[in-house]
Amino acid sequence: MKKLQWAIFSAAVIAISLSCISVESNGVHLNGQSKAVSLMTKNFDASTIKNVKAITSGGNITIDGDATGQATIEVLGRGNNNRSYTKEEIMDILHRDYEFSVGKQGNTLQAIARRTKSGNWKNAVSISYIIHVKREVATELKTSGGNIRLSNLKGDQDFATSGGNISFNGLSGQIQGKTSGGNILAVDSRGEIQAKTSGGNIKMENLNGNVDMRTSGGNIKATAVNGHLNISTSGGNIKLADIDATVKGSTSGGSIDASFNKFQNEVSLSTSGGSIDLNVPNAAKMNFELSGSSVGVGQASQLQVQINKAKDHATGTINGGGPMLSAHTSGGSIKIAFN
Numbered sequence: 001m002k003k004l005q006w007a008i009f010s011a012a013v014i015a016i017s018l019s020c021i022s023v024e025s026n027g028v029h030l031n032g033q034s035k036a037v038s039l040m041t042k043n044f045d046a047s048t049i050k051n052v053k054a055i056t057s058g059g060n061i062t063i064d065g066d067a068t069g070q071a072t073i074e075v076l077g078r079g080n081n082n083r084s085y086t087k088e089e090i091m092d093i094l095h096r097d098y099e100f101s102v103g104k105q106g107n108t109l110q111a112i113a114r115r116t117k118s119g120n121w122k123n124a125v126s127i128s129y130i131i132h133v134k135r136e137v138a139t140e141l142k143t144s145g146g147n148i149r150l151s152n153l154k155g156d157q158d159f160a161t162s163g164g165n166i167s168f169n170g171l172s173g174q175i176q177g178k179t180s181g182g183n184i185l186a187v188d189s190r191g192e193i194q195a196k197t198s199g200g201n202i203k204m205e206n207l208n209g210n211v212d213m214r215t216s217g218g219n220i221k222a223t224a225v226n227g228h229l230n231i232s233t234s235g236g237n238i239k240l241a242d243i244d245a246t247v248k249g250s251t252s253g254g255s256i257d258a259s260f261n262k263f264q265n266e267v268s269l270s271t272s273g274g275s276i277d278l279n280v281p282n283a284a285k286m287n288f289e290l291s292g293s294s295v296g297v298g299q300a301s302q303l304q305v306q307i308n309k310a311k312d313h314a315t316g317t318i319n320g321g322g323p324m325l326s327a328h329t330s331g332g333s334i335k336i337a338f339n
Contacts, residue, residue, distance in 0.1 A: 165183045198216045255271065
C-alpha cells in the first residue's frame with residue numbers, strides 16, 4: 001500500500017506540473033481557461049542581458065537559458081473567468097487598468113504587468129511571459145497566481161507565486177523559490193537551494209549543494225541528493241532514495257521511508273505520528289540510535305546492537321561505527337534493514 005501511495009504521489013506531482021500549462025504554437029493555453037493570445041514578441045542582444053525582472057498578475061512565467069545571439073520575450077494575455085478577448089481588447093485593458101511595460105533597463109530585461117485600478121477581477125486579464133536568454137542570467141520573478149518554470153540558468157534566482165506550481169531544471173547558483181499553494185519540482189540543479197510551499201507536494205531529483213525544502217501540508221520525495229539536505233512537512237510523508245548527504249528531516253504527522261546506497265554522512269529523521277522504515281547497505285560504517293513505539297533491527301555480519309527491554313529504543317554500530325543515523329517517532333514503529 002505504501003509503495004502504491006508513493007507511486008501515485010510521484011505521478012501526481014509530474015502530472016500537475018505538466019497539465020497546468022500546455023504549450024501551443026502561438027503561446028500558452030491554461031487548461032480549462034480561455035486561450036492565451038500572443039500580444040508581442042521583443043528581441044534583444046543576448047550578450048547584454050544579465051538579469052531578468054518579471055512581475056505579472058495571474059499569469060505564468062517561463063524562462064529558458066537557451067538563447068545564443070538573440071534574447072526574446074513573448075507576452076501572452078487571456079481574459080479571466082473564461083472571457084475571450086482579442087489582442088486589441090487585451091492591449092486596451094492593459095493601457096487603461098495596468099502598469100504595463102516590456103523593455104531593457106541597463107543590463108536587465110524587465111517585464112511588468114501590474115493592475116493599478118480596482119474592480120471586479122473577472123474583468124481583468126492574466127499576462128504570461130515566455131523568455132529565452134543566455135545561461136548566465138539572474139532572475140527576480142513574481143506572479144500572483146500562475147506557474148513559474150525555469151531551466152538551464154546560472155546565477156541567483158529568486159521567484160515566487162501566490163498560488164501556482166514552481167519547477168526548475170538545470171539551475172546553478174543561489175536559488176530561492178516560494179509558492180503559497182502549489183507543488184515544487186526541482187531537478188538537475190546545484191548550489192544554495194531553498195524552496196517552500198504552504199500546501200503542496202515537493203519532488204526533487206539529482207540535486208547537489210545545500211538544499212532546504214519545506215511544505216506545510218504536502219509530501220516530500222527526494223532522489224539522488226548530494227551535500228546537505230534539510231526537509232520538513234507538517235502533515236505529509238517523506239521518502240528518500242539514493243541520498244549521499246547530511247540529512248535532517250521531520251514530519252509532524254506522516255511516515256518516513258529512507259534508503260541509502262551508501263552511508264557517509266550524519267542523518268537525523270523524526271516524525272510525531274508515523275512509522276519509519278530504513279534501508280542501509282551491509283557495507284556501511286555507521287552508528288545508529290532508534291526510538292519509537294517499537295523498534296526492529298535487521299541482521300548484518302558486523303552488527304552490534306543493544307535493545308532495551310521494552311523494545312522501544314535501540315543503539316548500535318555496524319562495521320565498527322561511523323556517522324550517526326538517528327531516527328525517532330513519537331507514535332509509530334521503526335524498522336532498519338541492512339542490504
